[in-house]
Amino acid sequence: MQFDMISTQAQLHGFIETLDNSPLSLDTEFVRTRTYVANLGLLQISQNEKITLIDPIAITDLSAFWQAMDNKECILHASSEDLEIIRDHKGDLNIRLFDTQVACAFLNLGASLGYAKMVETLQGVIVDKGESRTDWCKRPLTEKQVDYAAIDVLHLKPCLEKLKAQLAEKNMLTFFEQECQNILHQKMHKQDPENVYLSLNNLFKLDRQGLAIIKALATWRLLTAIERNLALNFVVKADHLWLLAHYRPTTLDDLHRLHLLPNEIRIHGQKILTIIKQISAQDEDSYPALITRLMDFSAYKKTLKSIREQIQTCADKYQLPVELIASKRVINEYLSWCWKLDDAQRKTAKTPKLLTGWRLELVGHQLDHRQPKA
Structure with missing residues (x-):
C-alpha cells in the first residue's frame, strides 16, 4: 500500500500546499473510552488517488489542515463520529459532505452498510477489518495498522462515483445530498446543557421538584464532563441521577445508601448535595412541567401503527429502507410536535424531521398534522 506519513509540522504545511479543489476522501481513527471528546489517533486523507496519513500524536497543531478543509467536498463513510471529531477540532463543519453509507441506504443496499461490505459489493474487493479495535493512540503503529488505515480511504471516491451514478438513475441524488446536509446541520448543534435532562429515562415517574433536581x-454533569474531558457516566451514571432526583438525599450517608459509586461520592458528593438543597429551596413555580409520555395518549398505539404503515408503503414504493425514512424516535418526535404543542408553540418549535426536506415530499405531506389529543 502506497501512502505518505506526515509526522512533523513542516511536512503538514507541505502537504496542505498540495491540496486542490478535488474531493477529499477522509477517515479518522480514534479512541473514546473515558473521555468526553474522542482522542484522535490517526487522520487518513486521499485526494487525486494519493493517500496521506497524518499523525496527530506527533503533530499537536492541526489547525492549518482543518482550515484547509473549508468548503471542500469531503467523502466519508458512516460519518457521524468523524464529524464530531472534525467539529471539535475545526470549530465548524464548513464542508460539503458525501457520506457513502447514506448513499447506500438510498439505493436500498442496507440502512447501515459497513465500509467493507460496500467495497465488496461495488468494487469486488475484500477488505480486512482485523485492526478495527486497535489502540490508535499507542505508538509506534505497526505496518499492518497503517495499511489498514490507508485502505479505509482508498475505495471511497470510486465507490461514491458508482453510487452517485445509480442515485441519479433512481432520481434520488438530490435527496441524498439533502440528507448529507441534514447530517452536517444536526452535528453542529451540540447538546443544550439546559435541556440535556430530557434525554434521560423514566422522567415521567418524577414530580416537578424531582424534574427540577434532575435537570440541574x-x-x-454535562458541564463537568466537558470541563474535565470525561465521559458523562464517569462523572455520575445516568441511572444515579434519577435516584438522586427521586430520593433527594441530604447527607453523604444517604448517597452511600443509594449505592452511588465511591468515586461519585468522594469527588462530587458535596456538590450533588448542594445542588439538591438549592433546587429544593426554590419556589415550585420555577420547576419544569410534568412529563407526559406519548404512550399515555389513548390514540398512541393506533396512530403509531398507522404512520408506520404509511412509511412502509413509502419505503416499498421508492425501494428505501424504512429506517432511513423514519425510526420510532423520528415518529415520536413528530407526534410530540403534534400532540404536546399548541399552534403558537409549533410556530417557534423545531420542525420535526418527517415534515422537512425529502421526507416531507415523499411521505410527510400525507400525514395528519392536526392529530387530536385523546
Whole structure:
C-alpha cells in the first residue's frame, strides 16, 4: 500500500500546499473510552488517488489542515463520529459532505452498510477489518495498522462515483445530498446543557421538584464532563441521577445508601448535595412541567401503527429502507410536535424531521398534522 506519513509540522504545511479543489476522501481513527471528546489517533486523507496519513500524536497543531478543509467536498463513510471529531477540532463543519453509507441506504443496499461490505459489493474487493479495535493512540503503529488505515480511504471516491451514478438513475441524488446536509446541520448543534435532562429515562415517574433536581444535576454533569474531558457516566451514571432526583438525599450517608459509586461520592458528593438543597429551596413555580409520555395518549398505539404503515408503503414504493425514512424516535418526535404543542408553540418549535426536506415530499405531506389529543 502506497501512502505518505506526515509526522512533523513542516511536512503538514507541505502537504496542505498540495491540496486542490478535488474531493477529499477522509477517515479518522480514534479512541473514546473515558473521555468526553474522542482522542484522535490517526487522520487518513486521499485526494487525486494519493493517500496521506497524518499523525496527530506527533503533530499537536492541526489547525492549518482543518482550515484547509473549508468548503471542500469531503467523502466519508458512516460519518457521524468523524464529524464530531472534525467539529471539535475545526470549530465548524464548513464542508460539503458525501457520506457513502447514506448513499447506500438510498439505493436500498442496507440502512447501515459497513465500509467493507460496500467495497465488496461495488468494487469486488475484500477488505480486512482485523485492526478495527486497535489502540490508535499507542505508538509506534505497526505496518499492518497503517495499511489498514490507508485502505479505509482508498475505495471511497470510486465507490461514491458508482453510487452517485445509480442515485441519479433512481432520481434520488438530490435527496441524498439533502440528507448529507441534514447530517452536517444536526452535528453542529451540540447538546443544550439546559435541556440535556430530557434525554434521560423514566422522567415521567418524577414530580416537578424531582424534574427540577434532575435537570440541574444533568446540566452540572454535562458541564463537568466537558470541563474535565470525561465521559458523562464517569462523572455520575445516568441511572444515579434519577435516584438522586427521586430520593433527594441530604447527607453523604444517604448517597452511600443509594449505592452511588465511591468515586461519585468522594469527588462530587458535596456538590450533588448542594445542588439538591438549592433546587429544593426554590419556589415550585420555577420547576419544569410534568412529563407526559406519548404512550399515555389513548390514540398512541393506533396512530403509531398507522404512520408506520404509511412509511412502509413509502419505503416499498421508492425501494428505501424504512429506517432511513423514519425510526420510532423520528415518529415520536413528530407526534410530540403534534400532540404536546399548541399552534403558537409549533410556530417557534423545531420542525420535526418527517415534515422537512425529502421526507416531507415523499411521505410527510400525507400525514395528519392536526392529530387530536385523546
